Amino acid sequence: QEPKGLRIATSYKLMTLDPHYANLNENTSLLSHIYERLVYQDERLELKPGLAVSWRALSDTQWEFKLRDNVRFHDGSPFTANDVIYTIERIRDVLKTPSGGFKSYVSGIKSVTAPDPLTIVVETNGKVPTLPLSFSSLFVMRRPSQGFQTTEQLNADVPPLGTGPYRFESWSSGENLKLSRNDHYWGPKPAWADVTFRVIENPSARVAALSTGEVDVADAIPARDVAGLKQRGARIASIGAARINFVQFDVARDTLPGVTATSGEAIANPFKNPLVRRALSHGLDRGILVDKILAGYGTAASQVFPAGLPGTSENLQPREPDYEEAKALLAKAGFPDGFNLTLAGPAGRYPGDAESLQAIAQSWARIGVIAQPAAAPFSVFNTKRAAGEYAVWYGGTSGEAVDIILHTLLASPDLARGTGALNFGKYRNEAFDKKLAEAEGIAVGSERNAGLAEATELVMADQPIIPLYHFHHIVGFGPRVGSYVMHPRGWTTAMQTLTATEN
């Protein structure tokens, strides 16, 4: 019997129907049913064909993409190179910030041409070996009869038109998104006749909805609820996310707010000293974070991605805490009695964020560093961090690849090159910058990955951040779903589910 619709409870609150509005999982996860990308990433983040069947570099500054034939938009019109060009132009030239989250993906593109309707040639300003990867984030829209569609139009009048496996039915902001099967989809026939996403932001409510069978899939299940859910007959899928949560230091300023000697007097910035940073990393019990706070649904971190993903280093393994060594390092750095600091962080942004602050404080207390955890709502946290009110803080970031994170988080801040956007601690390491730039110039492949791994090893030796953990995405699903394939980017889609009958 044909399975009825699939019902998914998601924490992702779709903000807009404009697929180019903001580069947030909230939008991209749901819109990926309707819109497609030229290139996909598989579960190990390796690239695979999407609307493009193949791609190759024609030269250092030219890429050629062969497009898939016989693909139709939901209104029946054929998909051609023209639509890709429209998409790129719309993102690069038309959309203005704030609706410009994707701009960085196309900023290196000089021009796009279509030698034939199923081929595009992209000319870049410099070497952009990751262009195909960038294209794995861009949703292709259909070129309208004239001009460019604005975000307002997409939200209000024009139904979204894509080539994806599901077509748009209705949307009510903050409530639900309804989709139906695209029977003319070019790929494998979509499993469900229709799909309803219900936005349920409260985790317990998602758990409850899954428990009662009101939904078939619920994403972002809190780890602590896993046991209970399993007891009530739900099944669980999980995967380490392509992201990292870490502690970051301000290593630039001479004195820092909230950092004092144990006696309470102000002291010079201790985090300029790599010994202190290393001591704090050694004096940290990641096991508690991972096994207790994340209830096992997390991986202790020693670098920016979970070991094993492309560009990671096998040599960097998370260490057990060593309080004695940490104390020794502190003493060597001139802080035998430790010091006091305020550890800032957002509350409720990442799984285990506020709890981690306290667990970290517990660990550090054992080496004499008294940390005062200070959690704040995310927006307040950001404003204060930007204003320099913090000395040490908890943060998180994600990206499609290791180099993107290295590029923004650890590379020296440089407006011109666009590096170090998240390097709020103003950490600078020229050797690393050079090594990273070299690796980034290499075409995608094992050589590039090796270069990135080496750069990572180099920078982590200096401990500019303390990697904490890579949390896992957890999805629960009910009996009507046969299995659920997790993806490290953390999207929740109907395409990842297989019906029970199929299994």
Place this chain on the structure above:
Amino acid sequence: MMALVTVALGRLSQAFLLLLAMSLIGFIGIHSVGNPVFNVVNIETATPEDIRLATIALGLDQPIWRQYLVFIGNVVAGNFGTSYIYHQPAFTLMISKLPATLELACVAMLVAAPLGTALGLIAGRRPGTLFDRAVLKASVSALSIPSFWLAMMLILVGAILTGWFPSGGRGATAAFAGQEWSLITRSGAWHLALPALTLAIPNIALIARLSRSGTIEVENLDFTRFCRAKGLSPRRILLRHTLPNISMPIVTIIGLQFGAMLAFAVVVESIFSWPGVGKLLIDSIQLLDRPVVMATLTFIAVAFVVLNALVDLFHAVLDPRVRLSSQR
């Protein structure tokens, strides 16, 4: 009648001042809390240049007073601006959440007000009886349970264990007067039950407590004794004499609580994924989505002004000694 018009006009002009004051507080408040731009761009990937451009695009680079003047100008022209986050007109966004909130609050209050008053009246008439003690204990308990606990317990019992009710969401809706309503479909009404109950229970308790203590006080007064002396049935005394005399604080509380349900039923709305105004407001505050915050705050202020004016009107109608314009 003239007096009524004068009073209404007076109220209206006061309301405008109030709205002005509130917009100022909201505006400066949001401004002081943080910079919305960090929520607009993806902070995990955005470059400083992105942030700079977004700041300019939102007009956040202007001095706060100029931003405020621009805002006021737009509001006068009927435009609250576009949501930073959702990129929809803020006012439309707020209005789209209204039906859900309205029907939830109305149902909850329609259950709570009569039930609470009745319980309190009956209990207060004979203080110390078994029924009275039961009402007192039950209402004290109901008021002592944190609302999220109550919500979760109702879900656990009403949805997960028994499966009688859905655990959340609005269910099917149907269009009426250009908006989508749950109440008029079977499934929608079914979905409404638990959240409405969660909102109603503490209010039943609160109203019962108020009317109980009022009844105890009033039933001791000479005129209720005289009513008994003149042979009125206890029921009539309770309904026609005690009830009006205790109704002022009760109606006041009903007004306040109803307003609070419209505006601040966040816990219930989020646990039952009931997409209402309260949740929109809190989310917007946390995301510093100023246009939506301002639009929602304006609606709430208007709602409270209207509700409180209605309560005052009720008071003036009920108690001939009180004048609407309260001049003494």
Place this chain on the structure above:
Amino acid sequence: MKAHILRVLRIRPSRPALSTSKVLLASYILLAVAAPAIAPQNPYDPLQIYGWEASSPPGTVGSGGFPYLFGTDGLGRDIASTILYGLRISLVVSLTSAAIAALIGLTAGVSAAYFGKWVDAIIMRLVDLQLSLPTILIALIAIVTLGPGVDRIILALIIAQWATYARIARSVALSEASKSYMDAARLLRMPTARIILRHLLPNSLGPAITLIPIEVGHAVALEATLSFLGLGVPIDRPSLGSAVANGFQYLLTGQYWISLFPGLALFGLIVSINLVGEDIRRSLDPRNQSR
């Protein structure tokens, strides 16, 4: 006033139900005061907490050498100790804020009713303004501009709560102000403040007295909500409210103790405050004083 307080505190052995609640409330206060002496663990001292013992069920004996009577929470804090310490914060925050808010609100509401005209208009519009501003926003503003701290929370809660009292008191005072004992007081030409506080206020207090204990409980819950959003007391110093809010996440998990025990403690606290409040209300009614 002293007479009232004495009347309130007078033990009435003939009312066992009420004295139970008084005893309960008294023991809560006692426990809060004595927390550092009797709690097996100081949950605010990170050195005494063992993260690896997080989420231990009740009865587990931890590295501190004592059994975790009510188990430990997700961070390894002894729940029994957390309750004891958290009580201190919650009691101070809720009682102070409710008391001050009641004082301000009642005075404002009664004054509005007494003076009428523009005084009434101003106070009542302020009330409308306050009612339409969400507590979260107020707390955000207070904490961001003044910095975090228990006193800021109390401030935010006072701002959030006074308006309710004002409206309730006014609703009663409007009728009360027209009675002739008010005329008698006015004839004596005593200071207006005294007329309001000594004559109008006590007679308009009825519903407010019922409301105060309810609002105390409300304040605990509000404080918990704020803590939950990172706006409350510092996260490493959980109040009873934030312990309950934290436990909320565990309601549907098997780790019942993390939510159950703080919840029960809070429930008992608010129930006893309410019952004592009911007792106070009764004893403030002149018709009940001789009984």
Place this chain on the structure above:
Amino acid sequence: MIAQTQTAPLLRVENLSLCLRSAPGSTAILTDVTFELKRGEILGIIGESGAGKSTIGNALLGLLAPEFQLTSGTIAVEGKSLSAMTAAEREALRGRRISAIFQDHTASLDPLMSVGAQVEETILSASPALSKRQARAKVLDLMGRVGIAEPDRRYRNYPHQFSGGQRQRIVIAIALAAAPDIIIADEPTSALDATVQKQILQLLRALVDETGISIILITHDMGVVSEITDRVLVMRHGEMVEQDDTASVLNAPVHDYTRKLLAAVPRLHIPAVSVNSGDGLPDSDRSEQPATHEQFLIAKDVSKQFSAGGFGWCLGAGKPGFALSNIAMRLPRGTVTGIVGESGSGKTTFGRIMAGLDTAPSGRITIGDKIFDVSRNGRRSGLLGRVQMIFQDPSMSLNPRMTVAETLNESIRFGARMRPDDSRDGAARMMDRLGLARRLLSRHPHQLSGGQKQRVCIARALLARPEIIVADEPTSALDVSVQAEIVRLLKDTISEEAVTMVFISHDLAVVQEMCSSVYIFKDGRIEDFGTADFIFARSDNPYTRALINARPRRFTC
């Protein structure tokens, strides 16, 4: 049943004893009260203020305050003991068999219901078969019979829009509306002027004669007693002093207390040189004042209107109701000026305006050499506080949450501006002078009898040491012997402290005794005025004469 009705008296009270629950035995409120009430009989209960008269009434109705405890005794209606009845049966007695007129008439009315509706619901509950229209007609009839003018207009008015006497008559109307067998009338005419009082007494008498109901009439007014009661029961300190036919008690009292009481009855003296010395009455007689007295308070052209509408916020709805027009009055320092007049004629209204409690659209009041504009708020014009008032309904004018001591001390502290230690026993001494036990100081108003409350109000006004007092029916709830003492006290105070007093009363004998000049009010106008001698002896104003002639014969000489 029928046999029983014939043999058993309608109501029989035997050995009724009551004490306060808080202190059993020690404070007896009633001791061994025994009496019978026959069908068609009016039994008067007289006695000291605080003797327990109202308490008897409450006991009969089963509406005792919870503080009281019945220690012994039985109450039987037609031979059936109340204690043997079920709660429902007792409930059914009230209204249908026994109804009441409470002493505290103002507090007896629901402030939020129009008076008409309050009468009507009583009628409907007594005879549910009546249609709304019939009931309405009956209400209007009743209101007319108790002397409320324009009943169809006043039907919709609320209690606070009525004068004291009018409220009392509404309460009477309600008691009659229930059509009971027994009416317990507790001071039913204390707020009524002589003519209206006469009308009410006639109404009651007629009811008794025509329908055979019985009335227990609690009163301090010996005139009323002599006029209509059949038998009298005299009470003191919660005990019965004597009980007999009215004539025997009044003419040949056995007990000392009764004798004392009768001796204290104030008598109206109407000199033989009476009536009509012709048109050429010298005007000087009217304005004649002892030359020694300066004119201390002068009221001029005071006018005020009340709208007829029901709601305060619907100002201007309908035609104007009552109007006070162009009242002018001169009060020489150190004298007592009486205001008497028809119930509802504006006496209280005028008193309140004088005290600065209410405003009037036009008029001027001069005190000493200071002029006050009464259209302005009393606090702002400074008038408020110059004049103390003894309010007409004592129970409403006492703060229910303050003890007697607190109330009196406040008056000493703020009215007389004395430091608390100076005033330490001022209150207690005043209590002694007013014949109130000092232990009452710690009581709250609801724990006092009607007369006790009234005396507390007098004490409060006197302790404030005002220059001017407006006393609105200050002795209406007091038994004659206490009344005599209070009158003496007031006179002493006036002469000792040169207080100027306005004495509003319907008791002509007291007015004659107290006042040097008298104003007669009717329908919001001054109908007549002059020295007391002139008014009582020589005035030929028909209303004045009617008022004086309406006095019960017996205590006039």
